[in-house]
Amino acid sequence: MSLIATLARLEAVNSGRAQPTATVRHRHLSDRPLVFVPLTTAGEAGAPLGALVGTDRDTPRLLAVPQPRDRDLRFAFLAELADVVLPYIDSYADAVEAAERNETDPETGKRVKVEVELCADAPQLIVPSRAGVDYVRLLGRSTRFRRTAEQDPESPHPAPPHVPLLGRWLTHFGERARVPGSSLLLALTEVLGRHWATGQSSLEDQHLGALLAWLDPPEGESGVRAAQWAELARDADGQLRCPPAGPATDPAFDNKLLAPAIERYDRARTALAAAEDGLEADDRLGALTAAEREVHELVRSRTLPTWQAVWRGLDLLRELPEGAHVEERWTRDRWSFTGHRDRVTAGEPPQPRRDDAVTAANKLATREREQARLEAQEALDDPLVMAGRRLAGEAFAGEVIDVVMAYSESKRPSPRPLVTVRTDDRPQLAERAKAYRSLGGKPQAAEFVEQAAEGVLVLRIVDRMGRGKEPEAGSVPEKGDRLCFTLFEHEQRGGAKLPDPEETPWTHGGPPGEQVPEAPDSVTQEDLL
Structure with missing residues (x-):
């Protein structure tokens, strides 16, 4: 932490309000971002419980899983999510502009400029916190290798048609989020924390409600008291008044509200399956619908406050003028989006579970170079x-x-x-x-x-x-x-060129010998959904 950031935190404690650590906005914000507020089930890694998703702050789309242990209901949730995310991504795929790119001429080996297509804009996915970014990566890893009925007719649990494609895009967003300065996938708490310093720890800043309490406390209230209220205040039923949607849920919510509602849904579904005549089935179907609607409303009650907080945080960020180098970094995001669009269109296979040595080294070198470039550009802009x-x-x-x-x-x-x-x-x-x-x-x-x-x-x-x-x-x-x-360079130099994968030394997984590809869809503990 820099001395300026430390001084800002001390001033925030003294004044009771967050203090600015930047005078311009260092991240790109789309005019039409896709906000994704997920909620997961406790006790099972990554099992979706529901989400609010959409581009309109007034009409979010609610997705919910009334029984998270049911594989078919989980796949239905992912199919609904794909119905929202993929059309949003496709809306940016067709509008292109001409651009020049340096490529190696295969005959001469020299670098030459070629004219290619570059998407005029790119989609932007925004989640409340860093845990949301990790969840997007998990969803991508868990779905991009799934087989559909068309791909594998004998699969006992085929995925809906667009779910593997959703997984490939979520994986790309998650990987791009690891590149410093990228804005394709943003965790709002990290972006706000980059521009303001609060009087609490960085871990406490991951609670979006508490972070916003420091940035914009109620009239006549100090940031520390407002943040304590956001973190701890509960209603007469013992439920948090400001649920974090972290995307983990609060244990009091799980035990007192969610578990009984899911149990009622299970009983209603069992009763419907045991119905002996049409009239009885109609009555029990109504009970099942009511139980399902109850779970949906519970999910909405936990995600809606965070949904509103995300848009409130975006409003605060939009008040800052954009930094001079932000557009340059967004152009690199557009190149990344265009490249993945072309790979998907060409029918290339999904991203591997593990990168080969050359790809991994290139990714690490890119992130190190972009981190140094980001630090230099932020200083020059601000x-x-x-x-x-x-x-x-x-x-x-x-x-x-x-x-x-x-x-x-x-x-x-x-x-x-x-x-x-x-x-x-x-x-x-x-x-x-x-x-x-x-x-x-x-x-x-x-x-x-x-x-x-x-x-x-x-x-x-x-x-x-x-x-x-x-x-x-x-x-x-x-x-x-x-x-x-x-005393630091403004432009970062590239490192030495790495060998092609087929020329990688055997010490790094290359020749000699034919390499046996690892099964891409092996199930691990992290893949459970």
């Missing part, structure tokens, strides 16, 4: 974030007090002006250390020469001054300019 880097000695700001033109010692001298900056910051500069400033959206590098006096630094500008002997206009700082230099 003076409050940059202040934290300055306090850490990773950047400094000051006024130019002198500029002396100098040239390199070579056959063709190039401009190497010396810029003297007075600063109150204390950067961690070593001899000949590199520093960078943003010039027209691109990094201009400088080299630390010496510390002329206390708080006075001399830097040598080394690039982005044109090809001539004289620097281009505006490329060299002038006396009186206020500048901010960073």
